[in-house]
Amino acid sequence: MSRRRIVIINDMSLARGGATALAMMAAEDFVARGHEVIWLCGDDGDSPELAALGVEVVAVGGKTLLELPGRTALTSGLMNTRARDVVARFIAERDTPETVYHTHSWAQIFSPEVFAALKPVSQRTLIHAHDMFVACPNGVYMDYQKGQVCTRVPLSLDCISTHCDKRSYPQKVWRVLRQKNLRRHLGDGSDWGGILVLHPEMTSRLTRSGYRADAIHVVRNPVVPYAKERIRAEENRKLVYVGRLEPDKGTGVLAEAARRTGVPTTLVGDGPMRAGLEADASGNPTITGWIERSQVGGYVGDARALVMPSLHPEPFALVIAEAVESGLPVLVADTALMSKEVEQNGLGLSFSPTDPASIDAALTRFMSLPDDQVRAMSEKGYSGDVRLGLSRSEWIDAQEAEYDRVLAGIRASAA
Structure with a gap:
């Protein structure tokens, strides 16, 4: 791929996990491959990581919705005109025919109005769907009031009239208004360079909301295994969970199951449920507390399987892929989009x-499976015959291929 100018649009300039960490990883690797990267962010842009990479930062200087006063947050979350104008001005002054735009996160600062600013360059703009917010008002296709996965059509009368929000129905109404503004700009996706999803199962959820299937392109996330050597799962006699200790992640569900069944379980992580879980006198599960990602391998190496019990649909549960590539079998909630692949x-x-x-x-x-069956699962995952995610270099290759695709399409239509 020839040298490109890549404008990454992201609410934050500091990587605290999730979409921003992935966007930062992409920026680092694009720079290493000789591309010009510009980081257009909603916050103040004070990022030592980006400065070290030599990446130009264009900052709105805004705050996240949770940092704003209530009324300001309500209006800014629906329509942040200040952020829109910063993006529009950048495009008017700095755009070139070969510049590509890649949005990663927009819901906390930029708001749907960022897509109004991007409209003149929509065919060169890729929208990375790290979650379901491009389709579903509450972002996860989950009816939190009933504790059930939602199968409604987003923005249908059934959807709008249903109180599915974590907090309140007025909050749901606000989310609906934001979603309507988003869809006003994105339409069915056909005018844009493409919507990048993390897993093939996301496609049907986006088409359910009205996006065209041919506007959706799958780019699985990069995966780094927990261990270089295969975890000998067949020799182990306990289970492990890796992640935040919070209700949505199913941590309480797993803890209760561990106590009922007596299966020794370790929870690797921290979160709001920790104190309550530690107060239980049974001692099962045990809890490690927060640890560095680089240390996780030391806590999963003596496990027979990793459990991912999330209550809501996880578009790309990274822990599943990380475990599988380490040779660790997985027990997965059927809400996860990867669950079918696993089985x-x-x-x-x-x-x-x-x-x-x-x-x-x-x-x-x-836990009662014969060791040879567990070993077969372990070896199959570790072998790489089944790939749930991409390597880091493959992930960058895939994004470069998307940039080539949209630019080639524009040239072909102009010929």
């Missing part, structure tokens, strides 16, 4: 996180 490819089992009998059965069944 179909013999990498583990799935269960319903809302059914205690289902999760208990999965835990006890897996």
Whole structure:
């Protein structure tokens, strides 16, 4: 790929995980490959990481919705005109025919209005869907009031009239208004360079909301295994969970199942549920507290399987792919978009996180599997024959290929 100018648009300039960490990783690798990278952010742009990379930063100087006074947050979240104008001015003054724009996060500062500013360069703009906010008002296709995965059509009467929000119905109404503004700009996606999704199963959820299937392109996330050597899962007799200790992640569901079944379980992570879980006198599960990502391998190496019990649909549960590539089988909530792949490819089992009998059965069944079956699962995942994610270099290759695709398409239509 020839040298390009790549404008990354992201709410934040500091990597605190999630979309920003991935956007920062992309910026680092694009610079290493000789591309010019400009980081257009909603916050103040004070980023030592970007400065060290020599990346030009154009900052709005705004604050996240949680940092703003209530009324200001309500209006800014729907329509941040200041951020829109900064982006529009940048495009008017700095755009070139070969510049590509790549949005990663927009919901905390930029608001849907960022896409109004990007409209003149929409065919050269890629929208990275790290979650479901491009399709679903609450971002996860989850009815939090009923604790069920939502199958409604976004912005339909059924959707709008249903109180599915974590907090309140007025909050849901606000999310609906924001979604309507977003869709006013994005339409069915056909005028844009493309919507990049993390997993093939995301496609049907976006088309359900009205996006065209041919506007959606799959770019799986990069995966770094927990361990270089295969974890000998067949020799181990406990389970492990890696992640935040919070209700949505199903941490409480797993803890209760561990106590009911007596299966030794370790929770690797920290979060609001930690104190309550530690107060239980049973001692199962055990909790490590927060640890560096580089240390996780030391806590999963003595596990028979990793459990991912999330209650809501995880578009790309990175822990699943990280475990599988390390040779660690997985027990996965059937809400996860990867759950079908896990079972179909013999990498583990799935269960319903809302059914205690289902999760208990999965835990006890897996722990009773013969060691040779567990070893077969472990070796299959570690072998790389089944790829749930990409390597870091493959991930960058895939994004470069998307840039080439949109620019080639523009040239072809102009010929």
